[in-house]
Amino acid sequence: MAKEVKLLGFWASAYVVRVQIALNFKGIEYDYVEEDLKKKSELLLQSNPVYRQVPVLVHAGKPIPESMVILEYIEEAWPEKPLLPQDPYQRAMARFWARFAEEKCLPSGVKYFTTKGEDQLKAKEELVENLKILEGALQGKKFFAGETAGMVDIVAGWLPFWIRRMEGLFGDKVVEEDNLPHLNAWFQDYLSLPFVREKLPPPEKVCADLRGLLASLEPN
Amino acid sequence: MEKQGEVKLIGMWSSPFVLRVKVALNIKGVPYESLEEQLPFSKSQLLLDSNPVHKKVPVLLHDGKPVCESLIIVEYIDEVWASAGLPAILPRDPYERAVARFWASYIDEKLFPAMRGTMAAEDEQRKALLEQVMSGLGLLEDAFGKCWKGGKFFGGETIGFLDIALGSILALMKVFDGAMGVKLLDETKFPKLAAWSEAFCEAEPVKEVMPEHERLAEFAMVIRERMRAAKAAAPPPS
Numbered sequence: 346m347a348k349e350v351k352l353l354g355f356w357a358s359a360y361v362v363r364v365q366i367a368l369n370f371k372g373i374e375y376d377y378v379e380e381d382l383k384k385k386s387e388l389l390l391q392s393n394p395v396y397r398q399v400p401v402l403v404h405a406g407k408p409i410p411e412s413m414v415i416l417e418y419i420e421e422a423w424p425e426k427p428l429l430p431q432d433p434y435q436r437a438m439a440r441f442w443a444r445f446a447e448e449k450c451l452p453s454g455v456k457y458f459t460t461k462g463e464d465q466l467k468a469k470e471e472l473v474e475n476l477k478i479l480e481g482a483l484q485g486k487k488f489f490a491g492e493t494a495g496m497v498d499i500v501a502g503w504l505p506f507w508i509r510r511m512e513g514l515f516g517d518k519v520v521e522e523d524n525l526p527h528l529n530a531w532f533q534d535y536l537s538l539p540f541v542r543e544k545l546p547p548p549e550k551v552c553a554d555l556r557g558l559l560a561s562l563e564p565n
Numbered sequence: 566m567e568k569q570g571e572v573k574l575i576g577m578w579s580s581p582f583v584l585r586v587k588v589a590l591n592i593k594g595v596p597y598e599s600l601e602e603q604l605p606f607s608k609s610q611l612l613l614d615s616n617p618v619h620k621k622v623p624v625l626l627h628d629g630k631p632v633c634e635s636l637i638i639v640e641y642i643d644e645v646w647a648s649a650g651l652p653a654i655l656p657r658d659p660y661e662r663a664v665a666r667f668w669a670s671y672i673d674e675k676l677f678p679a680m681r682g683t684m685a686a687e688d689e690q691r692k693a694l695l696e697q698v699m700s701g702l703g704l705l706e707d708a709f710g711k712c713w714k715g716g717k718f719f720g721g722e723t724i725g726f727l728d729i730a731l732g733s734i735l736a737l738m739k740v741f742d743g744a745m746g747v748k749l750l751d752e753t754k755f756p757k758l759a760a761w762s763e764a765f766c767e768a769e770p771v772k773e774v775m776p777e778h779e780r781l782a783e784f785a786m787v788i789r790e791r792m793r794a795a796k797a798a799a800p801p802p803s
Contacts, residue, residue: 395671395704409663411670421659433644437632444634445618478618 350375351403353389355382356546357554359503360412361400365544367416367499371423413447416496428496439496442482442489446501449475454504457519458511458555459562469519476504476520480528487534498535505532510551514559569646572597573626575612577604579776579784581677581733582635583623588729589639589654591770593646605791636669639729652723661712662726665719668708669730676701677734680741684785685792698749705731706755713757717764724768732765736776740785 352368352375354361368375380389380399392401392408402409402418409418420428429436453472460468479501482489489497508519509532522529535541572590574597576583590597602612602622615624615631625632625641632638643654655662679697686694709719716722724732738749752759765771 404660407660409660409667411667414663414666414670417666418659418663421662433641434627434630434632436644437637437641440637440640441632441634444637 348374348376349405351378352376353378353380353386353392353401353403354399355380357551358399359507362506362544362546363499363502364400364402364412364415364419366502366541367419367428369540369544370428370494370499371419371426373419373423413443413500416499420496428490428499430490430495439490442479442497443500445475445482446479446497446504450479450501450504454508454511458559465515469517472519473524476525476528480525483527483531485527488531494535494538494541498531502535502541504528505536506545506548507551508532510548510555514552514555569595570628571626573600574598575600575602575609575615575624575626576622577602579781580604580622581737582621584733584736584774584776585635585729586623586625586638586642587774588724588733588770589642591774592654592724593642593651595642595646605788635733636673636726636730639726643726654720654724654729655726656720664708664712665726665730668705668719668727671701671704672730672734676705680734680737683741683745684789685796695745695747699754702749702755702758706758709757709761717761719761724765724770728761728765732762732771735762735766736778736781737785738762739778740782743782744785744789 350368350373352361352364354365354377356379365377378386378388380386382399385397388403389399389401390397392403393399393410396410398410400410400412400415402415404418404422409415416428429439450472453468453475456468457465457472482497486492488494489501504520511517512519520529520532536545572595574583574586574590576586576599578601587599600609600611602609604622608620612622612624613620615626616622616633619633621633623633623635623638625638627641627645632641639654647653655665676698679694679701683691683694683698712719712727714721718724719727719731735750742748750759750762766775
């Protein structure tokens with residue numbers, strides 16, 4: 346029997362993975378629909394006419410695109426096991442850091458991935474700078490949300506998995522004990538959470554996918 | 566009456582992002598002290614201390630505690646001043662909240678940057694950006710129709726989250742109209758948005774805090790020159 350919640354996704358997308366992680370955290374059952382991004386389904390195009398992208402959450406037939414919007418929706422539609430704190434000020438702080446991770450760290454990660462030589466060195470510097478700021482938000486806690494993971498952990502959660510893949514690909518080190526000790530520890534702690542581990546794509550497959558992306562960026 | 570604490574807003578008269586916060590505070594009837602920054606010429610120590618990460622306005626100081634990022638501040642205001650008698654800014658229903666957040670994020674990530682980009686752009690690039698703006702307005706015109714539950718606003722009878730997100734850039738839109746010789750919110754192309762924009766500008770929480778057109782137009786020229794100068798001085802992409 347079809348479930349009330351459907352997730353349109355793509356296995357290699359960090360945006361999709363984090364929605365899966367949030368749904369898993371909340372114990373929400375859903376049907377997962379793998380999209381062929383070269384041949385997008387009617388459902389996807391109708392559900393997200395503005396961006397035509399995954400992820401899209403469809404709940405009782407109503408589509409919600411954009412992973413950050415989806416995460417807030419999941420939080421509000423299924424309020425048990427909250428991802429955000431109760432206190433409005435703490436919520437504002439969580440939203441601030443989630444946005445920082447999304448609007449600063451993610452683009453600098455992309456820049457690091459898509460550049461070479463001098464440009465990549467500069468991009469790495471910028472990425473590490475942004476990660477140092479993000480690390481500040483941990484404030485000696487195990488997770489951004491405290492003893493257990495929350496919204497910021499899930500939003501920034503692409504970092505532990507994808508940065509390590511990129512490091513492997515480039516034979517480089519971006520986040521280590523030496524330069525980002527707390528974030529480095531958080532990388533391990535986040536990836537060891539069962540509700541996270543269960544939703545991560547196979548690392549070798551992701552490496553192959555990233556290699557393919559790099560190849561496609563090469564000028565003809 | 567509930568204790569609301571001391572509220573200060575670090576802002577700047579022309580900023581649409583600061584305007585969002587002013588409107589939200591006005592909707593809730595929260596008195597606040599306005600601390601005016603002299604942007605883009607200087608930043609106060611208070612601003613640098615209150616928003617060390619971005620060093621930008623607006624910053625809300627509630628009993629000295631800073632809240633940054635305009636839409637985050639608006640959500641904060643909605644959550645703190647939430648008692649029965651006060652109008653809600655975000656709708657109650659999670660799906661409607663998602664729709665409002667989706668369009669607000671579209672405005673900040675696509676529509677507004679395209680609009681702002683037309684200021685420093687020339688010819689072909691400017692034309693392309695203008696097309697993007699028009700297509701974005703088309704999407705919002707459509708969205709208004711779909712969201713509509715009666716009333717003059719996206720939020721219904723009273724100003725809501727999406728009204729604030731979009732309405733805050735109306736003053737700048739009028740400046741662009743003047744500078745580019747177009748009328749962005751043309752009532753023949755976007756009748757719903759045109760009617761909505763009039764209602765928004767006339768609304769009580771907005772009227773007194775909307776930047777004045779001539780002053781904004783003059784200031785926009787100053788900013789445009791700075792943007793063009795920065796572009797000319799920037800090293801070419803490697």
